[in-house]
Amino acid sequence: MAASAALAIVGVTSMVGENLVALLDEGTFSYSELALFEPTEEAGGRLMIGGDSRRIEALEKADFSRFAVVIFATEAAVSAEWAPRAVAAGCWVIDTSEQWQDDAQVPMLVADVNAASALPGLSRGLLVSPDSQVVQAALILQPMLAKGLRAATISTYQSLSTQGRSALEAMALQTGKLLNGLPVEGGTFEKQAAFNLLPRIGAAEEDGSSAAEQRLMAGLRRVMPLDTVPLSVTAVLVPVFYGSGHSVHLELEQAVDRKALASLLRKVPAVKVLDKPVAGGFPTPVTEAAGDDHLWVGRIRQDAVDPKRVSLWSVADNLRVGVARNTL
Structure with missing residues (x-):
């Protein structure tokens, strides 16, 4: 702003x-x-x-x-x-x-990714702040373009707050019932959400993907030059109130070792790296991300067979980093 x-x-x-x-x-x-x-x-x-x-x-x-x-x-x-x-x-x-999330005619902006290049050419009007999962993934993929990003596979582990306040309240109710030995039904969700994992978020598409997965891929292609880059997404709803975790697997044109990849990510202002071979040397949605202004990255690995393949884990507060900070 x-x-x-x-x-x-x-x-x-x-x-x-x-x-x-x-x-x-x-x-x-x-x-x-x-x-x-x-x-x-x-x-x-x-x-x-x-x-x-x-x-x-x-x-x-x-x-x-x-x-x-x-x-x-x-x-x-x-x-x-x-x-x-x-x-x-x-x-x-x-x-x-x-x-307007799915309206390609409305400019979609991620502050640290495409805003600086897109805003100068725009007249005052309507802008879209994308889904929080788009922001989180774009902050990781953007620095990888310099290494020749060839493909990305992303699994999102999304908290209930990504689905709105009613979803939070529904999971809290389910949790209370189960802890008191009472049965629960899906209710707001297709199946029980508390103490469970739901591997499809939103409506099922004809190709087997979900609405959430399609939205993430489409959003990434709107804010980044990824039209020819294969993207594969699996979106999972997890019984956590706030924060989202992403497991990210990348194929690059250049080999990048763990230290170089961590250094590359540290140059992104919104990113903090916590990747240490000690107890607790990794970030989680609850302990690092919730209420924090940064995207946290850990579990950085280089493939043992193909040095051009790397994997990492990221977490962020979906409301604060994924929407509020990006909007302001």
């Missing part, structure tokens, strides 16, 4: 909105003016940001012409109705919902 821009956030009580507010409260991002909005039935409360008590105003009364940037952290239906109005008022509009 441009320094000291007049900023509005729509949807501050959503999980993404809460993370945006937390980042602003920490003072990492500056703004000349800030307004918070929710639809009328959810407006009226107050939030503390930077020591100031700020009222949540009714979206229906918003004057978007006051702002340079409007962020929509809302459900798709709200974005569909109100984001075009903010665009018409001359704003940069950044949407985090699913409304």
Whole structure:
């Protein structure tokens, strides 16, 4: 976001909105003016940001012409109705919902990957902050382009928060029932989620892939020059509340050993490497990623047979790194 821009956030009580507010409260991002909005039935409360008590105003009364940037952290239906109005008022509009995730005509930006090259050629209008899994994967793949990325296989292990607040609440309910010896049904999920792994996220496609896997591959190709690079994705829903883990296997044109690969990744501002041959010398979604501003990388390995094949493990807070920081 441009320094000291007049900023509005729509949807501050959503999980993404809460993370945006937390980042602003920490003072990492500056703004000349800030307004918070929710639809009328959810407006009226107050939030503390930077020591100031700020009222949540009714979206229906918003004057978007006051702002340079409007962020929509809302459900798709709200974005569909109100984001075009903010665009018409001359704003940069950044949407985090699913409304335009699959619309290739709307620019999709990952801050540390394609924003610097894409933004200068754009007029004010609508932008999409991609799915959190796209951001996490792109931050790893981007530095690999310099080594001649030939193919990537990614398995995502996604927490319940990637599916929304209702999924979190449903898993908490299932967990409580099971710990008390009570039976559970799938409910919100196709099958039991608590103490289980669900190897398909979203609808099944005709080719056997899932909607989540298709979205990750399509998103990566929108933000990076990967049209001719084979991508294989498996998306798994895991019984963790926050954070996502990726197991990444890469085929490169150049051989890169473990130390060189770690050095390459450390040059990415958003990345921290924890890869030590000692107890606990690897990152996890809970111990390193949750509530943190970095993408953590560990378990870096070079294939014993083909030195041009490498593997690694990455974790990130899907809400904070995958959406909120990328949006701001």
